[in-house]
Amino acid sequence: MRSLRFLFSFDGRVGRSAYWLGLLLPLMLMFIVVTAIVPPLAFNSAVLWLSLLAAWPALAIGAKRCHDRDRSGWYQLVGLVPLVGQILLLIELGFRRGTDGPNRFAGER
Structure with missing residues (x-):
């Protein structure tokens, strides 16, 4: 049940490793x-x-990230x-550290 919440809920926080894992799996x-x-x-419609x-x-x-x-x-x-926004988002979500301690969206991770 926790993994379903991880994949489908918009609440809470996740760190960088959980973010990458959650995207790649x-x-x-x-x-x-x-x-x-x-x-x-049926390839096109299936994709x-x-x-x-x-x-x-x-x-x-x-x-969550x-x-x-x-x-x-x-x-x-x-x-x-295009391009600039995607690079900025990649850096911001994929590589930068999260905030320490609780923030306005959730408590500690």
Whole structure:
């Protein structure tokens, strides 16, 4: 139950390692499913549906990482700015330390 909350809840905070793990595991699972199970003719629609299913956990984990950086989850919209926004978001969420102690979004991690 805790892992479902981790993947689907927008509340709380996560550190850098949990953020990367939370992003990479669903992507690896999606890759395995698409390459091993999906027939070639259904490839495009399967990738679309699996991408949409993977978007919710990615947004939830990203929001929790934003919270750890003492930012709103809406900060992820910076990634919609081509190239510059994506690089900034990668640095901000993927590599910078979270705030020490409790912040306005949650207590200690």
